[in-house]
Amino acid sequence: xxxxxxxxxxxxxxxxxxxxxxxxxxxxxxxxxxxxxxxxxxxxxxxxxxxxxxxxxxxxxxxxxxxxxxxxxxxxxxxxxxxxxxxxxxxxxxxxxxxxxxxxxxxxxxxxxxxxxxxxxxxxxxxxxxxxxxxxxxxxxxxxxxxxxxxxxxxxxxxxxxxxxxxxxxxxxxxxxxxxxxxxxxxxxxxxxxxxxxxxxxxxxxxxxxxxxxxxxxxxxxxxxxxxxxxxxxxxxxxxxxxxxxxxxxxxxxxxxxxxxxxxxxxxxxxxxxxxxxxxxxxxxxxxxxxxxxxxxxxxxxxxxxxxxxxxxxxxxxxxxxxxxxxxxxxxxxxxxxxxxxxxxxxxxxxxxxxxxxxxxxxxxxx
Amino acid sequence: xxxxxxxxxxxxxxxxxxxxxxxxxxxxxxxxxxxxxxxxxxxxxxxxxxxxxxxxxxxxxxxxxxxxxxxxxxxxxxxxxxxxxxxxxxxxxxxxxxxxxxxxxxxxxxxxxxxxxxxxxxxxxxxxxxxxxxxxxxxxxxxxxxxxxxxxxxxxxxxxxxxxxxxxxxxxxxxxxxxxxxxxxxxxxxxxxxxxxxxxxxxxxxxxxxxxxxxxxxxxxxxxxxxxxxxxxxxxxxxxxxxxxxxxxxxxxxxxxxxxxxxxxxxxxxxxxxxxxxxxxxxxxxxxxxxxxxxxxxxxxxxxxxxxxxxxxx
Numbered sequence: 095x096x097x098x099x100x101x102x103x104x105x106x107x108x109x110x111x112x113x114x115x116x117x118x119x120x121x122x123x124x125x126x127x128x129x130x131x132x133x134x135x136x137x138x139x140x141x142x143x144x145x146x147x148x149x150x151x152x153x154x155x156x157x158x159x160x161x162x163x164x165x166x167x168x169x170x171x172x173x174x175x176x177x178x179x180x181x182x183x184x185x186x187x188x189x190x191x192x193x194x195x196x197x198x199x200x201x202x203x204x205x206x207x208x209x210x211x212x213x214x215x216x217x218x219x220x221x222x223x224x225x226x227x228x229x230x231x232x233x234x235x236x237x238x239x240x241x242x243x244x245x246x247x248x249x250x251x252x253x254x255x256x257x258x259x260x261x262x263x264x265x266x267x268x269x270x271x272x273x274x275x276x277x278x279x280x281x282x283x284x285x286x287x288x289x290x291x292x293x294x295x296x297x298x299x300x301x302x303x304x305x306x307x308x309x310x311x312x313x314x315x316x317x318x319x320x321x322x323x324x325x326x327x328x329x330x331x332x333x334x335x336x337x338x339x340x341x342x343x344x345x346x347x348x349x350x351x352x353x354x355x356x357x358x359x360x361x362x363x364x365x366x367x368x369x370x371x372x373x374x375x376x377x378x379x380x381x382x383x384x385x386x387x388x389x390x391x392x393x394x395x396x397x398x399x400x401x402x403x404x405x406x407x408x409x410x411x412x413x414x415x416x417x418x419x420x421x422x423x424x425x426x427x428x429x430x431x432x433x434x435x436x437x438x439x440x441x442x443x444x445x446x447x448x449x450x451x452x453x454x455x456x457x458x459x460x461x
Numbered sequence: 462x463x464x465x466x467x468x469x470x471x472x473x474x475x476x477x478x479x480x481x482x483x484x485x486x487x488x489x490x491x492x493x494x495x496x497x498x499x500x501x502x503x504x505x506x507x508x509x510x511x512x513x514x515x516x517x518x519x520x521x522x523x524x525x526x527x528x529x530x531x532x533x534x535x536x537x538x539x540x541x542x543x544x545x546x547x548x549x550x551x552x553x554x555x556x557x558x559x560x561x562x563x564x565x566x567x568x569x570x571x572x573x574x575x576x577x578x579x580x581x582x583x584x585x586x587x588x589x590x591x592x593x594x595x596x597x598x599x600x601x602x603x604x605x606x607x608x609x610x611x612x613x614x615x616x617x618x619x620x621x622x623x624x625x626x627x628x629x630x631x632x633x634x635x636x637x638x639x640x641x642x643x644x645x646x647x648x649x650x651x652x653x654x655x656x657x658x659x660x661x662x663x664x665x666x667x668x669x670x671x672x673x674x675x676x677x678x679x680x681x682x683x684x685x686x687x688x689x690x691x692x693x694x695x696x697x698x699x700x701x702x703x704x705x706x707x708x709x710x711x712x713x714x715x716x717x718x719x720x721x722x723x724x725x726x727x728x729x730x731x732x733x734x735x736x737x738x739x740x741x742x743x744x745x746x747x748x749x750x751x752x753x754x755x756x757x758x759x760x761x762x763x764x765x766x767x768x769x770x771x772x773x774x775x
Contacts, residue, residue: 167733171733191732257615292731293730
């Protein structure tokens with residue numbers, strides 16, 4: 095008998111607690127509060143975090159945005175599973191990936207550049223390299239720093255008779271995708287033997303995890319060379335090579351030379367947001383002072399938002415307004431974090447894409 | 462009385478469910494891995510286990526686990542070669558030789574090593590240990606014995622050997638504390654008997670204590686091996702992460718890669734619609750199979766020593 099009472103009391107207690115939790119949850123979500131979620135590339139995370147904080151605090155206080163940097167591949171998978179409202183990716187979606195998520199818009203959100211960092215004692219700055227030389231070094235064909243090919247374009251520098259230590263990313267990454275894309279574009283040997291990918295079969299070298307891993311190898315190993323993201327190289331004052339662009343100039347990586355690259359490339363035309371971007375690249379841009387190893391990083395979003403689980407009219411509107419703000423006012427947050435802002439001709443492509451987003455077939459207000 | 466009985470049966474049911482959940486998780490993991498890696502075995506068959514390519518580039522996909530399987534076995538082997546003698550020394554010292562005032566603090570310190578997160582070992586390996594290994598081990602060996610294939614190549618400190626040394630440090634707490642328990646379980650009558658026929662301390666330890674506890678010590682070694690095989694972060698940071706045919710560990714001074722570090726490196730950005738993701742899952746399956754194999758051996762060995770221990774108490 096006593097036993098039965100205990101059970102009844104326990105059941106009542108559990109019911110009260112559960113009811114309380116539900117009541118609390120519904121109270122803590124007052125009407126008008128909208129939350130958006132995204133996931134994907136880790137490269138834009140610092141910029142996105144700054145944008146989101148600024149947006150929530152000073153633009154729309156009723157919008158909560160959550161972005162998880164889980165990697166571009168994970169972001170695309172989440173978008174295909176329709177469990178996030180938007181995804182971030184450093185590489186455009188491949189044809190196979192587009193097939194799993196049809197009518198996805200590619201919205202370039204900021205520009206990344208890849209620098210070639212080196213550690214040669216007595217050559218603190220000013221090393222000049224060409225794309226072909228970089229490809230040969232990373233393929234193990236040029237093995238010494240005083241190789242005639244390197245020495246010829248660096249007449250003012252005495253290069254050491256020392257073996258080159260190559261450092262590359264060991265993790266799959268958009269940075270590797272951009273870098274190997276550049277090497278494939280400038281060297282047919284590289285294109286045929288290795289090709290472009292987030293991970294490739296490196297014939298030589300040491301692998302480091304992340305920008306910090308590669309930087310750790312380069313900074314800790316004399317006579318080494320590696321590739322790291324522009325923002326990381328600038329923040330850590332790494333010695334980076336000036337690379338010859340198609341105009342023939344040796345250009346150091348910087349925010350200005352990155353934006354010029356994208357701007358001069360966009361003048362030659364980019365696809366519309368809902369077209370396939372899989373073959374788009376902004377490498378080897380024609381601008382006089384354009385840095386050659388540059389890439390977009392994208393926000394991926396469905397053109398018709400009602401396919402997303404749990405999407406509502408108010409969420410869809412909030413998303414469109416956030417994206418609109420991101421490609422306009424949000425861009426001003428970039429330079430302080432070493433992200434190159436989008437040039438105006440890319441912003442206009444983004445504007446058309448964002449305006450084409452619909453919910454249940456209806457266009458959404460951008461402000 | 463009634464309450465007591467129902468509480469007992471409730472507890473029994475609960476405990477059964479919890480115990481079953483462990484088996485259930487293993488089963489679910491195995492099924493998920495098998496299911497996820499199916500495309501790889503359909504595409505490459507058993508060649509996946511013998512292949513050395515690792516090419517996720519679209520249109521050129523080729524995946525083989527062999528370099529990383531070898532990388533795992535070689536680094537774990539180095540870890541055992543270095544870690545086991547040190548662990549044995551620690552255990553023998555603590556049980557047979559250490560004065561009482563040292564016994565507790567030293568064994569506490571050794572066990573504390575197990576509490577250090579592996580990423581800390583990795584960072585220490587990357588910023589400190591690799592330079593020591595390079596300067597005091599690899600450069601001298603390379604200069605003197607560089608003509609031997611396993612010491613060939615210019616050493617940089619980020620290679621198979623450094624990976625093995627980091628693992629050796631990481632398995633010492635596990636191996637030494639289990640070995641200490643095993644040696645402690647050797648009945649004193651064995652020692653007394655040996656001394657009484659005139660054996661020296663070294664002979665007692667060598668011929669009686671270690672001999673008596675050998676299957677338990679073997680179990681301890683296998684437990685350490687299990688840890689070394691599955692260790693990810695610390696190894697990833699110091700092994701140099703070569704990929705493809707270049708990762709076959711033909712020299713101790715070459716960068717290599719283990720199965721765990723390959724997965725940790727590549728999984729996050731693997732394209733979900735190509736063969737790349739199934740390939741990483743297939744590596745996971747290989748690792749699980751190796752881990753299961755090692756743990757089954759460990760279980761058999763540890764069970765045997767528990768029986769000996771039980772006998773000693775009687």
